[in-house]
Amino acid sequence: MPRYFFHTRDGDHIEMDDEGTELPNDQAAxxxxxxxxxGLNREKLxxxxxxxxxxxxxxxxxxxxxxxxxxxxxx
Amino acid sequence: MDKDxxxxxxxxxxxxxxxxxxxxxxxxxRLPLILKHFExxxxxxxxxxxxxxxxxxxxxxxxxxxxxxxxxxxxxxxHLPGDIPDIHSLLIEQMDHNLxxxxxATVGFIPHEAVRALTRSYYRIAEAFxxxxxxxxxxxxxWMVGIGRRSAPSRIAHLFCEFITKMTAIGLSxxxxxxxxxxxxxxxDALGLSTVHMNKKLREIRQAGLVRVRSNKLTILDWKGLCKxxxxxxxxxxxxxANSKK
Numbered sequence: 001m002p003r004y005f006f007h008t009r010d011g012d013h014i015e016m017d018d019e020g021t022e023l024p025n026d027q028a029a030x031x032x033x034x035x036x037x038x039g040l041n042r043e044k045l046x047x048x049x050x051x052x053x054x055x056x057x058x059x060x061x062x063x064x065x066x067x068x069x070x071x072x073x074x075x
Numbered sequence: 076m077d078k079d080x081x082x083x084x085x086x087x088x089x090x091x092x093x094x095x096x097x098x099x100x101x102x103x104x105r106l107p108l109i110l111k112h113f114e115x116x117x118x119x120x121x122x123x124x125x126x127x128x129x130x131x132x133x134x135x136x137x138x139x140x141x142x143x144x145x146x147x148x149x150x151x152x153x154h155l156p157g158d159i160p161d162i163h164s165l166l167i168e169q170m171d172h173n174l175x176x177x178x179x180a181t182v183g184f185i186p187h188e189a190v191r192a193l194t195r196s197y198y199r200i201a202e203a204f205x206x207x208x209x210x211x212x213x214x215x216x217x218w219m220v221g222i223g224r225r226s227a228p229s230r231i232a233h234l235f236c237e238f239i240t241k242m243t244a245i246g247l248s249x250x251x252x253x254x255x256x257x258x259x260x261x262x263x264d265a266l267g268l269s270t271v272h273m274n275k276k277l278r279e280i281r282q283a284g285l286v287r288v289r290s291n292k293l294t295i296l297d298w299k300g301l302c303k304x305x306x307x308x309x310x311x312x313x314x315x316x317a318n319s320k321k
Contacts (some may be wrong), residue, residue: 003141019278021259021271035269043226 004029004061006036009054010044020060030066033057035069049074078108080185081156084245088157089246091201092210092313098205102193103200108183113176118181120161120174128184129165132158135180136256139172140264150265152214153177153257154239157245162204165190178256184241206313213311217226222267225306227276232305235286235293244314280304 001022008015023029034053040053051072057065080106089095089103108134113119119137130285132154139151139160151172154160160174165187194201217237221230238255242248257265263273280286285301287294295301304306 006275008275015275017275017278019274021274032269032271036271036275037226039269039272 003066004032005058006033007056007058008036008040009052009056011052019034026059026062026065029057029059030068033068037068041070046072046074076226078190079104079144081110081131081181081223082106082108084133084157085131085159086255087245089207092315092317093199093206094315095197095203099197099200099203102197103289106193107270108184109180110144110183113182115176115178115180118173118175119180119182120164120170122170122173124162124170126161126187128186129159129161129190130174131183132160133181133183135176136177137182138177138261138265139174141172142200147170148264150261152211152218155241155245155247159185159204162182162190163208163212171283173248177261181211183219194232200224208311210311213313217275217311223266223280223290227266228267229305230268231262231273231277231280232301233258233307234262234266236302236305236309239295240309240312240314244312250295252292254291255288261312 001024001074003020003022005020007017021032025033034051037053037055040055044051044053054067054069056067059065085106085112086100086103098265108131113135120126121271122141122240124297128299137160139154139156141149141151143149152160164170192205194204214237219232221233225233235255239250239253242253243250247253259274259277260270262277263270268272268276277288280301281288283300285295285297285304287296
């Protein structure tokens with residue numbers, strides 16, 4: 001199975017995934033990115049009224065195949 | 076390994092929470108046992124089944140699980156050698172979940188009649204089985220708190236603390252390192268996390284120097300730190316040794 005790398009971005013803070021996870025295909029990796037984002041969101045309450053969380057998926061060649069972002073804006 | 080060895084495993088497990096008299100031990104060691112081998116990932120008993128026997132985990136790792144509508148699996152509990160994860164089938168006939176193997180496993184089937192006869196003659200053995208199910212319920216409460224309220228790193232840390240504590244209690248770990256024959260998707264299914272989320276948080280725990288997880292082996296590097304992250308207090312496991320040390 002191909003290996004995908006899930007890097008996360010929380011505001012300006014970027015966390016690189018240097019180990020990756022094996023998944024059947026790109027579609028499974030996209031779904032996993034969305035699941036990860038919703039899981040991270042559950043754990044994290046924004047300090048203020050704004051939050052931007054993103055997951056960037058890269059394949060083993062380093063090519064970006066997907067990016068998904070969650071914005072929270074309180075008014 | 077023979078039948079006696081596995082029944083000793085049952086006695087050892089019961090004695091982690093219930094003191095037994097020599098006579099009670101002897102009767103437990105004489106229980107009839109039909110051994111059967113299962114490959115990894117097989118059901119031993121399925122949801123909806125009615126059984127006339129219960130199964131003793133002789134070797135390997137077994138879990139209770141349920142599958143939800145979209146096909147996702149929730150692992151409900153992990154069972155080590157010496158456990159009888161379906162002891163309740165003595166009193167509630169129909170299985171309301173699946174019991175399956177997580178590794179290749181040997182299971183010893185004990186006819187309900189034999190367990191019933193023993194528990195009717197020896198009330199302390201009945202109490203020991205009852206206590207087992209109560210401790211199980213306490214473990215379920217901890218898992219419920221974890222899945223409902225704990226952060227992902229805390230849940231992972233808690234699973235490690237509980238697993239090695241249980242392994243140590245039955246003599247399969249020195250308290251510092253033990254076999255952990257679980258894949259990352261399986262750990263994720265036990266904790267209600269996605270596999271990628273679980274991988275990411277496990278990496279953080281490793282990088283913080285709390286544990287090493289390599290080739291099915293768990294090594295604790297910082298027990299205090301791990302317990303703190305997990306909010307782990309082993310009291311809910313009701314282990315006699317731990318209690319007598321206090």
